[in-house]
Amino acid sequence: MAWNWKTFNTRALSAVLFAAIMLTGLLLNKWSFFLLFTIIHFGCWAEYQKLVGLIDKNYQQINPFHKYGVMLAGFCLMLFLTHDWFVFGSLSLYSLGWMTGLTCLFVLPISEILFTRQLNLKLIMHSLFGLIYISLSWxxxxxxxxGALWMPVGDDEGNGFTHLSTLLARISGYVVPLIIIGSIWINDTMAYVVGSLIGKTPLSSVSPKKTWEGTIGGVVLSVAVMWGLGSLSQPSSAWLWAVIALIAAITGTLGDLLESKLKRLAGVKDSGNILPGHGGFLDRFDSLLLATPFVWVFLKLIE
Structure with missing residues (x-):
């Protein structure tokens, strides 16, 4: 694949703007983080429903309660898995997600029967896949x-060790998303650069521009950079940074291929156009969508 300076410059400028928006959301506070992924969640859903509608024309005819209700159901899942850390006044997002989610479970099937007079399992499966693919990931x-994965059992007050453990849990919850996202950014960038310079062997027919050389180079460099950053900031856990980077880079590449397959079935080049050179929400977050569940499982296994 020949080096294209025009494409690289467009992607680079867009990436700078995108990075500024992302870093603000990720680093400002927990509410900016929540707002960022709320926007990403609904943006991904809008593009997913558009793609599925192109793949299966019948999906374009789903009723409004189905179309927007499944998005809301996915959002409820996001609220539910925040646990009790995101609290607005006396109401936690966890409780709100639980109550609203139960309502969706009752209302959505009833609305489907009332509007369509039947339950089309194929259309329901399309939406169910979206819930797993998009909502569960976010x-x-x-x-x-x-920080729920590391949250110690017991009361924070009156116990210095527990209080320290809680503090470490908060820090871990703050850093791990940055490691995942940083690993994917490095992998994507280095895979593009290495593939452009020395890539010759196509990785998959689904995405002809990807090469084995670029893919391997991206993974290796991602792991190396994250291990180095981990060594500088937390030497004792540098191995954890490297493993997360490895998982994120590999599964992130698979996530990219999965979204490319969806676009090919839909007959489109990009899922949307939020940033020049980067496409839509799904184009930009396809890697993170698949990497996040795998990293979560790994963290759950070692907690």
């Missing part, structure tokens, strides 16, 4: 951010 990202 719900697990919020779960990681909340």
């Amino acid at each position: 719900a697990l990202m919020l779960n990681i951010r909340s």
